[in-house]
Amino acid sequence: MNPLTRILKHATFLAFTATSLWAAAAADLLNVSYDPTREFYKAYNQAFGQWYEKEHGGKRIAVKQSHGGSGKQARAVIDGLDADVLTLALAYDIDEVAAKAGLLGADWQSKLPHNSAPYTSTIVFLVRKGNPKGIKNWDDLVKPGVEVITPNPKTSGGARWNHLAAWGYVLDRELGGDLTKLSNPEFAAQAAAAQARARAYIADLYKHVPVLDSGARGAATTFVQRGIGDVLLAWENEAFLAVNELGKGTFDIVVPPISILAEPAVAVVDKVVDRRGSRVLAEAYLKHLYSAEGQRLAAKHYYRPRTPEMADPADIARFPALKLITIDGVFGGWQKAQKEHFADGGIFDQIYLPGK
Amino acid sequence: MKEHPKQTGGFWGNLALCAAALAIMGLLIVLPLLVVLKEAFAGGVRLWLASVTDQDALSAIWLTLGVTAVVVPLNTVFGVAAAWAIAKFRFKGRSLLLSLVDLPFAVSPVVAGLIFILLFGRHGWLGTWLSEHHLRVVFALPGIILATLFVTFPFVARELIPLMTEQGSEEEQAALSLGATGWQTFAKVTLPNIKWGLLYGIILCNARAMGEFGAVSVVSGHIRGETSTLPLHVEVLYNEYSFTAAFACASLLSGLAIVTLVLKTIVELKGARDAA
Numbered sequence: 001m002n003p004l005t006r007i008l009k010h011a012t013f014l015a016f017t018a019t020s021l022w023a024a025a026a027a028d029l030l031n032v033s034y035d036p037t038r039e040f041y042k043a044y045n046q047a048f049g050q051w052y053e054k055e056h057g058g059k060r061i062a063v064k065q066s067h068g069g070s071g072k073q074a075r076a077v078i079d080g081l082d083a084d085v086l087t088l089a090l091a092y093d094i095d096e097v098a099a100k101a102g103l104l105g106a107d108w109q110s111k112l113p114h115n116s117a118p119y120t121s122t123i124v125f126l127v128r129k130g131n132p133k134g135i136k137n138w139d140d141l142v143k144p145g146v147e148v149i150t151p152n153p154k155t156s157g158g159a160r161w162n163h164l165a166a167w168g169y170v171l172d173r174e175l176g177g178d179l180t181k182l183s184n185p186e187f188a189a190q191a192a193a194a195q196a197r198a199r200a201y202i203a204d205l206y207k208h209v210p211v212l213d214s215g216a217r218g219a220a221t222t223f224v225q226r227g228i229g230d231v232l233l234a235w236e237n238e239a240f241l242a243v244n245e246l247g248k249g250t251f252d253i254v255v256p257p258i259s260i261l262a263e264p265a266v267a268v269v270d271k272v273v274d275r276r277g278s279r280v281l282a283e284a285y286l287k288h289l290y291s292a293e294g295q296r297l298a299a300k301h302y303y304r305p306r307t308p309e310m311a312d313p314a315d316i317a318r319f320p321a322l323k324l325i326t327i328d329g330v331f332g333g334w335q336k337a338q339k340e341h342f343a344d345g346g347i348f349d350q351i352y353l354p355g356k
Numbered sequence: 357m358k359e360h361p362k363q364t365g366g367f368w369g370n371l372a373l374c375a376a377a378l379a380i381m382g383l384l385i386v387l388p389l390l391v392v393l394k395e396a397f398a399g400g401v402r403l404w405l406a407s408v409t410d411q412d413a414l415s416a417i418w419l420t421l422g423v424t425a426v427v428v429p430l431n432t433v434f435g436v437a438a439a440w441a442i443a444k445f446r447f448k449g450r451s452l453l454l455s456l457v458d459l460p461f462a463v464s465p466v467v468a469g470l471i472f473i474l475l476f477g478r479h480g481w482l483g484t485w486l487s488e489h490h491l492r493v494v495f496a497l498p499g500i501i502l503a504t505l506f507v508t509f510p511f512v513a514r515e516l517i518p519l520m521t522e523q524g525s526e527e528e529q530a531a532l533s534l535g536a537t538g539w540q541t542f543a544k545v546t547l548p549n550i551k552w553g554l555l556y557g558i559i560l561c562n563a564r565a566m567g568e569f570g571a572v573s574v575v576s577g578h579i580r581g582e583t584s585t586l587p588l589h590v591e592v593l594y595n596e597y598s599f600t601a602a603f604a605c606a607s608l609l610s611g612l613a614i615v616t617l618v619l620k621t622i623v624e625l626k627g628a629r630d631a632a
Contacts, residue, residue: 030579035595064580066577066578066579067592067595078479079477079478079480079494079495080480080483080487081495082492082495101478101479221594225599245597
């Protein structure tokens with residue numbers, strides 16, 4: 001090897017190492033999250049930093065954030081984004097990181113309480129002030145002349161919850177409110193008929209959607225900022241944010257009598273934290289979400305805390321009671337739901353016909 | 357006195373054409389720029405200042421400036437070398453080299469970003485080797501620099517190739533036959549001949565390097581305060597409903613565009629005067 005090549009090679013290696021080290025030293029923890037958690041984690045990171053500093057004798061830490069559509073974020077981590085912790089919209093996206101990149105064990109969801117979901121949310125309707133189209137329940141979404149805004153379930157976690165909540169509503173209606181009939185062989189015929197009705201309803205629903213954004217935030221800006229559509233199918237926390245902080249007095253929240261229990265999941269990325277030596281910090285970070293402070297902040301930012309007694313009662317009073325179906329109870333878990341509804345050639349691909 | 361060419365459209369026809377041209381210019385170029393400025397200062401100068409001196413905004417500005425400071429000199433050297441080889445010499449594979457120089461113009465920036473993910477990502481060709489050596493390329497600074505280098509590669513070369521081809525190599529040959537070395541020929545003959553074209557190319561390269569969104573968005577990882585460049589930071593702010601802050605940062609980019617335009621005009625004027 002001639003001297004010049006050798007020098008060049010060393011210089012390249014040094015440059016890469018230096019930038020990598022710089023990046024590693026600057027970020028103590030990287031939290032890769034989905035779209036609507038921006039405000040919550042901004043507040044939580046500050047609170048956690050102060051708590052950690054006090055607990056560990058003045059040791060200062062910094063948490064870096066990355067946000068985007070949940071599926072897109074999972075893809076980036078699979079491709080090499082060094083997340084210490086994942087806080088995504090649904091368990092399936094973390095399953096994907098476990099399966100495709102092997103960065104964490106398949107049993108990740110059992111590592112933390114409540115299915116590794118420290119807070120929950122649900123899907124509600126955001127309508128224009130005074131609810132001019134009179135939207136009260138899921139049936140009203142498919143009335144003539146109603147435009148519905150929901151993002152693309154292929155890329156958005158929120159959109160998948162929207163889709164399944166709507167589906168679950170029809171099952172519940174057709175089965176007279178008794179969803180246990182779904183798994184009871186005695187009612188197989190009735191269950192099959194209900195599934196067929198749900199499919200017809202969803203097909204009809206997507207005919208009322210003028211634009212499919214790629215993420216929940218994009219859909220919300222379409223509805224709020226660009227003024228398109230009569231109703232936004234939204235995360236409850238996004239809906240509250242829009243009503244209280246964006247257009248005061250321009251929107252109303254309509255809570256349908258039935259919706260879905262959305263469990264945004266969190267996990268430590270084993271391989272990354274072991275390589276970077278950040279396991280202790282990462283685990284403390286996620287565990288603190290279950291503490292009184294974490295639960296209080298979640299409720300303040302419109303997420304439903306797992307332990308409501310820990311939060312401010314005034315915050316809890318904002319969450320109306322409604323019947324919540326679960327992904328495990330109605331759809332047999334995320335793996336099955338994803339395969340049936342959103343995989344290539346699945347139900348969504350079969351029924352969504354743009355422009356028809 | 358020379359007579360003007362006869363006007364064919366008539367007074368009203370010309371007026372209509374001019375009005376249409378001005379209206380289109382105003383609607384497509386001036387109006388959006390004004391909207392950016394109006395939104396940026398919607399909350400007053402103090403809010404604008406607070407938005408652009410916010411910690412994340414500052415780190416985005418520094419990152420953008422840093423990336424540009426690396427990319428522009430490198431692409432200047434590459435561009436001059438490529439243009440020199442293509443314009444002054446005839447060799448096998450010359451037209452292939454010419455096509456390669458143009459490749460980044462032909463490839464969509466998003467695809468350019470994905471190329472780097474495929475190369476350097478965890479499952480990419482070099483991904484295993486990189487992770488064994490604890491090196492990070494994509495979703496870190498090196499990836500952003502590589503993506504920007506790729507996208508802005510043709511600007512300097514494309515500006516110089518026609519100019520250098522037109523000038524031919526007689527002057528260089530004269531210098532060489534008079535005993536000048538290669539470096540002397542380049543510094544004293546070639547460089548002065550191309551300086552305005554080179555400067556013009558550098559300005560365009562600089563503007564694109566600071567404004568690049570697509571390719572950088574794919575390889576950035578969107579880590580706030582670390583891998584968010586200014587254009588990406590604008591998107592982040594917009595998605596956080598911080599519209600005024602988003603437009604404040606966008607106004608910085610627009611300001612850069614205007615500075616670029618002014619510099620470009622000056623360079624063109626000076627170049628034309630020198631040539632005359």
